Amino acid sequence: MLVARAAVLSSQSPQISQAQPSQAPALTLLARDGRRTLPLTVTGDQEFVALDDLATAFQLAVREESLGAITVSSKGKTIVVQPAQALASVSGRLIALPAPLTRSGRRWLVPVEFISRALATIYDVKLDLRKPSRLLIVGDLRVPRIQLRYDAVGTSGRLTIDATPRATSTITQENDRLSVKFDADALDVPSPVLPGLGAQGLVLAVHLIDPSVLAFDVGPRFAGFKASTQTLESTLRVVIDLAALAETAPAPAPPAGRAAPDLPALGQATPPFRTLVIDPGHGGGDDTGAAGASGAKEKDLALAIARRAKAAIEGRLGIRVLLTRDDDRHVGIDERTAMANNNKADLFISLHASASPRPAAAGATIFYAAFDTGSVPASSADRVPAFNGVMREIELVPWELAQSRHLDQSTSFAELLETQLRDRIPLAGEAVASAPLRVLESANMPAVLIELGYLTNGDQETLLTGDAFANTFVQALADAVVRYRDAQAAGGAR
Numbered sequence: 001m002l003v004a005r006a007a008v009l010s011s012q013s014p015q016i017s018q019a020q021p022s023q024a025p026a027l028t029l030l031a032r033d034g035r036r037t038l039p040l041t042v043t044g045d046q047e048f049v050a051l052d053d054l055a056t057a058f059q060l061a062v063r064e065e066s067l068g069a070i071t072v073s074s075k076g077k078t079i080v081v082q083p084a085q086a087l088a089s090v091s092g093r094l095i096a097l098p099a100p101l102t103r104s105g106r107r108w109l110v111p112v113e114f115i116s117r118a119l120a121t122i123y124d125v126k127l128d129l130r131k132p133s134r135l136l137i138v139g140d141l142r143v144p145r146i147q148l149r150y151d152a153v154g155t156s157g158r159l160t161i162d163a164t165p166r167a168t169s170t171i172t173q174e175n176d177r178l179s180v181k182f183d184a185d186a187l188d189v190p191s192p193v194l195p196g197l198g199a200q201g202l203v204l205a206v207h208l209i210d211p212s213v214l215a216f217d218v219g220p221r222f223a224g225f226k227a228s229t230q231t232l233e234s235t236l237r238v239v240i241d242l243a244a245l246a247e248t249a250p251a252p253a254p255p256a257g258r259a260a261p262d263l264p265a266l267g268q269a270t271p272p273f274r275t276l277v278i279d280p281g282h283g284g285g286d287d288t289g290a291a292g293a294s295g296a297k298e299k300d301l302a303l304a305i306a307r308r309a310k311a312a313i314e315g316r317l318g319i320r321v322l323l324t325r326d327d328d329r330h331v332g333i334d335e336r337t338a339m340a341n342n343n344k345a346d347l348f349i350s351l352h353a354s355a356s357p358r359p360a361a362a363g364a365t366i367f368y369a370a371f372d373t374g375s376v377p378a379s380s381a382d383r384v385p386a387f388n389g390v391m392r393e394i395e396l397v398p399w400e401l402a403q404s405r406h407l408d409q410s411t412s413f414a415e416l417l418e419t420q421l422r423d424r425i426p427l428a429g430e431a432v433a434s435a436p437l438r439v440l441e442s443a444n445m446p447a448v449l450i451e452l453g454y455l456t457n458g459d460q461e462t463l464l465t466g467d468a469f470a471n472t473f474v475q476a477l478a479d480a481v482v483r484y485r486d487a488q489a490a491g492g493a494r
């Protein structure tokens, strides 16, 4: 794409008789081959553009004729303007201009309306001057006008984006940014100011990051979004409902010197909790996991509970919940954590059920990862002993040890969950334990694995596969996630 620099203004200091002209925000000229800026000057209320800048931008021939007339020609068609006259003449037809042709130093200035009223009548390509948005569209480009609105809806928020004429769009979220990409060559966004934005901490700012992409910076309370479209005559409306994190802990006092609270903070001390990944263990083909005497399979139990947990937690907390599988599919151990890592999950929960040769074995256990202490680097670039006892420099935390940095929080969550589960479902004697579990080791976020109980115990099998157990467990899990998230927001779990 060609991005031309603004034409250089005359180096001559302007000599004007009347009011002193000043620089006005430039026009952006959008064309098929790119965009460039067209400088404007303003005198009083009137904006002017220099004829030589227009000549460069549109390959016009500008000549001073005898008797003081100026001609502006394009491909054999000519406009005639006279100094001090607020008129232009095209093939003998007079066109009114809001201000006369003016001289500034060596340059001739015409009112910016000259473009739409005179130049557009002789130019062989369509010219669409959109003064309020300072756009000049050259040719048949799709440049919908965009109207933005933000409304608070209780604790949630709603963004309304109208595109006229209709332009479809796709919405994607990447980290702290929600991008709306329009099927258009460029966007006409008259005002970048969106009243009310930022007040709820859901969306902090909006930018045009690309000619056809609007990006919304999401704030610390943003939990997720849902978009829908409506057609209103020539307008296509996109409504983006923004979910807010449910209960919030009291905000920590802003450190001295920080910007006013209603301004977007540049960095959050604690990243907000947005994404939970639930991993239903096993799945696909022969990987049934543990099996009960009455035929219950671990893989089915894990999936059923995971689905309920997703619905309950998304509905109640507005947190995005992703499942590593949502059907009876084979998913490799590493794929499971990779999904959580790639989605920057804030918490990873793997669901399983146990089998034991001891028929009476019963109760749930929450595991966090265990590491061979010698192999856990305290931080990158620490010197740690390798297994062979030789000191070596570790520059990066090995992938399979990603979990080592999150062990404290994994343990905190395991304990919070145990508190919520106690007295609600049967727990094993040692309800919180550590184990070297591969599915946890490469999780680059706090992570636990829950063994819901023992399918090999007939009573447990009946209990675990019943509705009451699923409801109670999911309720307790949601409670634990709320408490964990709030503790984290308050800095307690960091």
Ligand SMILES: [Zn+2]
Residues within 6 Å of the ligand: 281, 282, 289, 290, 298, 351, 352, 353
């Ligand atoms: Zn299992």
